[in-house]
Amino acid sequence: MARVVVDVMPKPEILDPQGQAVAGALPRLGFHGVTEVRQGKHFELEVDDSVDDETLAKIAEGFLANPVIEDWTVRRVEQ
């Protein structure tokens, strides 16, 4: 068994209105100095030893992310 983390982020050229809204709210809450916020998704997968890196890449690219608008990274993490 292993834990796999997949992070999915909007591509840099894709407008991220949710991140902008968060960035816009911070000064109103008294937090200054945050110049940009990008909002994405974080997936944690528990996988058994039969799942190889190639399969994980297919899961990320073919389902968890939409490559038209999102970039993704896959990493195995220590339990």
Added chain:
Amino acid sequence: MSPRIGVITFPGTLDDVDAARAVSYSDAEPVSLWHADADLKGVDAVIVPGGFSYGDYLRCGAIARFAPVMGSVVEAARGGLPVLGICNGFQILCEAGLLPGALVRNEKLHFVCRDQWLRVENNTTAWSTRYDAGAEVLIPLKSGEGGYVADQATLDALEGEGRVVFRYVGGNPNGSRNDIAGICSADGRVVGLMPHPEHAIDALTGPSDDGLGVFYSALDALKPLATAG
């Protein structure tokens, strides 16, 4: 015999009943199709209606794309079956790869619900022949993730090939690139749009009956098939 047009229902679909009603108004026969059933029941065209399939979990349309019925729709569309995706249906067709690009959160974050003017940019697709080129129509728009995006090369190709079918006029409601409201496949048989023509088929219940032309157009697209078959 009148053409039979399938209307798919997923868990979370909202506008299948209105879409079926619009099909009836255009003198075609609506046929209910179920997400879990790969059988298209021999229909002559398919409408993927609006709503929130699978609760919009993961991304709008991302789960619906893998429904058994969509496998059949993708295969049939590649063979020339006319397919119309409205709102969530447009999102599903993009996720399924039948149309390029993607729909993202509206620029100002607000869910937009209003009667929206559109210009018909291409009146040669399977779903737009009943309109005059350049005609302006009033159709309800109701979506939170209706911003059309694609990379510049794709946008240039869509514009160059005349594959923008409907364009927002009188202000861009959601940040769509190039004011795009609807596009079509290279063969013009698959069309997706964010506004809801099925809500504009009768002045009693909608802002106009401008949407009816979409459904009548499909009948024209099917005539050559009927005489050939």
